[in-house]
Amino acid sequence: MGSAKGLTRRRFLESIGVAAGGLVLPSGLWLPNAQAEPLATAGFGSGRALRAAMHVHGSWSEGDLRQGGSWEAQLFQAASSGYDVLYLTDHDIRATARNYARSLSDLAWEPVVSTGRLARRAAGVSKGSFHLLAESADASRPASVTRSVVARYKLRTSVSGLTIRHTVDWVRLRNGARYELILTLSYHPPMAGRPAGQYKLIYRFGANRPEPRWKENHGFTGVVRLPRPRVGTTQTLVPTRDIRAIWPEMVAIDNISYGLSFRAKSPRRGAVCEVKVRSVRFTRSRSSAADVIADQTAMLATYRSRFPSVAARRSIETSRTLPHLNPYGIPQWIPDYSTLSPDPTVYHQQISNKVHAMGGLLSYNHPFGANLGPLLSTGEQRAKRQQVFTEMQAVRRFGADILEVGYNVRGNVDFPTHLALWDTFSRNGNFLTGNGVSDNHSGHGWTTNENGFATGVWAPSTSDADMVHALAAGRAFVAHAGRWLGAVDLLVDESVPMGAVSVSAKTARSLAIRATDLPSGSALQVIGGPVDYAGNLDPATSVVETLTPSSFSDNIASVTLDTSASQFFRAQVVDSNGQVLGSSNPVWLLNSTPPGGIPPARRAT
Numbered sequence: 363m364g365s366a367k368g369l370t371r372r373r374f375l376e377s378i379g380v381a382a383g384g385l386v387l388p389s390g391l392w393l394p395n396a397q398a399e400p401l402a403t404a405g406f407g408s409g410r411a412l413r414a415a416m417h418v419h420g421s422w423s424e425g426d427l428r429q430g431g432s433w434e435a436q437l438f439q440a441a442s443s444g445y446d447v448l449y450l451t452d453h454d455i456r457a458t459a460r461n462y463a464r465s466l467s468d469l470a471w472e473p474v475v476s477t478g479r480l481a482r483r484a485a486g487v488s489k490g491s492f493h494l495l496a497e498s499a500d501a502s503r504p505a506s507v508t509r510s511v512v513a514r515y516k517l518r519t520s521v522s523g524l525t526i527r528h529t530v531d532w533v534r535l536r537n538g539a540r541y542e543l544i545l546t547l548s549y550h551p552p553m554a555g556r557p558a559g560q561y562k563l564i565y566r567f568g569a570n571r572p573e574p575r576w577k578e579n580h581g582f583t584g585v586v587r588l589p590r591p592r593v594g595t596t597q598t599l600v601p602t603r604d605i606r607a608i609w610p611e612m613v614a615i616d617n618i619s620y621g622l623s624f625r626a627k628s629p630r631r632g633a634v635c636e637v638k639v640r641s642v643r644f645t646r647s648r649s650s651a652a653d654v655i656a657d658q659t660a661m662l663a664t665y666r667s668r669f670p671s672v673a674a675r676r677s678i679e680t681s682r683t684l685p686h687l688n689p690y691g692i693p694q695w696i697p698d699y700s701t702l703s704p705d706p707t708v709y710h711q712q713i714s715n716k717v718h719a720m721g722g723l724l725s726y727n728h729p730f731g732a733n734l735g736p737l738l739s740t741g742e743q744r745a746k747r748q749q750v751f752t753e754m755q756a757v758r759r760f761g762a763d764i765l766e767v768g769y770n771v772r773g774n775v776d777f778p779t780h781l782a783l784w785d786t787f788s789r790n791g792n793f794l795t796g797n798g799v800s801d802n803h804s805g806h807g808w809t810t811n812e813n814g815f816a817t818g819v820w821a822p823s824t825s826d827a828d829m830v831h832a833l834a835a836g837r838a839f840v841a842h843a844g845r846w847l848g849a850v851d852l853l854v855d856e857s858v859p860m861g862a863v864s865v866s867a868k869t870a871r872s873l874a875i876r877a878t879d880l881p882s883g884s885a886l887q888v889i890g891g892p893v894d895y896a897g898n899l900d901p902a903t904s905v906v907e908t909l910t911p912s913s914f915s916d917n918i919a920s921v922t923l924d925t926s927a928s929q930f931f932r933a934q935v936v937d938s939n940g941q942v943l944g945s946s947n948p949v950w951l952l953n954s955t956p957p958g959g960i961p962p963a964r965r966a967t
Contacts, residue, residue: 406851417725417801419453420548420618430549436448441672453686454697455682458649458654479503484636500630507625520616520618526545528599529643530593530638535590541568546560548561548805562584584609658676690724748900767783768797770813788893795836799813816843820849839944842943845943862949862965871951874919875933880935884910886936887907887936892927925953932946
């Protein structure tokens with residue numbers, strides 16, 4: 363799956379700047395294989411099973427609760443995990459810094475953090491100003507006082523165009539004491555001699571070193587030396603300028619302003635740091651839609667040679683309010699909310715209309731909500747599924763073509779509940795392509811995350827045209843990237859492909875299933891359900907056939923389906939414990955033409 367002909371393991375490692383004797387990647391990780399060829403079986407067509415990451419975030423989003431991933435880290439994950447296509451889907455309102463903080467007055471404060479024993483301390487704040495004081499109580503040991511702002515939804519986006527203006531009323535730095543402004547940046551992978559980890563930029567006032575900039579903490583921390591500020595002066599700090607100087611091999615704009623802290627440091631008793639800061643103001647000169655698009659274009663131009671096995675596509679996640687939507691197959695487009703209705707229902711439909719007018723597809727993201735666990739009870743999950751289906755049908759899903767179903771824990775419901783929601787749409791004659799996503803914000807752990815799903819797409823190439831055509835036709839499957847590395851495809855009567863809608867009076871039809879790399883102890887279940895267009899809130903699906911890996915010959919198995927009534931069928935892979943690892947898209951076998959007709963991309967020949 364996701365082969366890259368001619369790209370050996372060593373060439374892959376060299377292409378991302380890691381010598382074969384350096385970084386050791388996890389064992390069992392899929393890597394490009396020079397001998398791998400596209401799967402081709404008579405009747406199934408010649409498309410390859412391409413692995414796509416369709417919902418991923420980088421430096422223009424808000425990160426997660428632990429760190430913010432860079433796009434360099436996400437591309438590294440894609441390349442090292444065997445992905446062929448990566449869609450950049452940063453939140454549009456984060457990328458454009460919509461309603462973001464302009465000064466400290468717009469931000470809340472985290473609790474005070476102190477280290478060491480303090481003889482004197484202060485950490486007062488008043489709107490946009492603050493007062494810090496630290497003096498160690500120990501003759502030979504340091505102490506510090508730190509105040510940090512709550513940054514997630516008011517500060518976190520790319521540092522591109524960010525300028526910080528810091529105005530002081532008064533400062534005292536005695537006997538080697540230091541005052542620091544700390545900007546936490548993105549997580550970066552091991553590249554060009556840099557270690558993997560989250561990076562920081564520190565502006566250190568009063569440092570006694572001759573060089574203007576240097577690295578600390580094994581290279582994770584860059585330090586900029588600044589003189590003791592004079593009373594009433596303003597210091598203008600430009601992070602991208604200093605990132606370029608400290609880490610010249612790093613794409614400076616590929617860093618998130620993940621966190622901002624202010625620290626008073628006393629190395630010992632008698633060393634006093636006291637500072638009164640009048641204001642800290644933020645300006646952003648690269649937050650327009652056009653600038654974001656230009657910056658991400660330039661960034662990818664640099665990364666293209668570093669990650670040659672991954673086709674990166676620039677997109678966006680529209681995020682003003684739920685549901686979030688991702689467009690695919692169009693040039694990168696960021697909505698201008700000043701032209702859209704303030705009414706959520708109307709504005710979502712306006713976005714859908716715009717994307718479809720441009721020839722793109724639209725994904726309805728995390729339909730049960732953006733939060734994670736804990737999981738609801740079985741009965742509560744069923745009730746929530748029925749409620750979500752009713753609400754989505756009331757607005758006709760805003761015309762979405764794709765539904766995110768590959769989540770083990772999302773919106774407090776599990777993977778089978780996501781699949782049951784999708785199946786309910788299939789029962790009602792809504793021809794949706796289901797996909798698998800990670801919605802990863804951290805830049806690592808793609809194969810080990812609970813929600814580490816990929817979308818497999820049967821397509822001849824990674825071009826936008828081929829990918830969009832395959833997704834529109836339902837030529838896709840869902841697979842957890844760390845638990846099942848194989849592929850699945852369906853073919854009915856040697857002519858009806860997976861994702862298609864076929865109308866026939868036949869009461870029995872032959873289903874061929876192509877499945878590869880089924881894990882030991884796993885089984886493939888053929889799931890069937892009625893198609894009755896009756897608005898039922900439950901899918902009424904059942905397992906109509908269970909196949910073990912030994913049932914397959916040359917990756918193919920066949921079953922006979924009862925089609926005396928209109929039904930849809932899909933195949934899902936379960937492990938030895940019954941956990942669902944992935945699913946095909948359905949095929950609809952109907953006795954009569956559906957009321958709304960058949961979408962052109964899904965018409966069986």
